Amino acid sequence: MTKTSIESLRRQIAAQRASGAKWREVGIDYPSVPLGTLCRIAKDETYEPRTPRLRAKLGLALMPVEVEPCGHCGGVHVRKTCPSRMPSSRTQRSRERRAELNRIAQVAGWQSWSKYVSAVQRGAVRIERADSVG
């Protein structure tokens, strides 16, 4: 559905009033919009309803919002940090955990944690509890 502009809504209401319609009759076209609001729209050229609910009832598009492009990529993000720049903290944590596991595996002489895990899964490595050793 195409949205009405405030100017066209104002003209529409004014035209109904000019043809002799009472405010109550004008209100029939805008269910659950206060008649005082319709009156203000028609008479006050500086007034424009702002709340999304009221704008929807009047067939007006939502008010534009100001956005600032990301200083990194020039795009617009809903989140505060640029997804192309900052790894999420979850991604960051799992990366740190993986790095720690790789260090542990390398101390034990493995190239990486995943090489160690696949060796265990193949049955190529026997795992012993430390307290049963010696």
Ligand SMILES: [Zn+2]
């Ligand atoms: Zn960005």
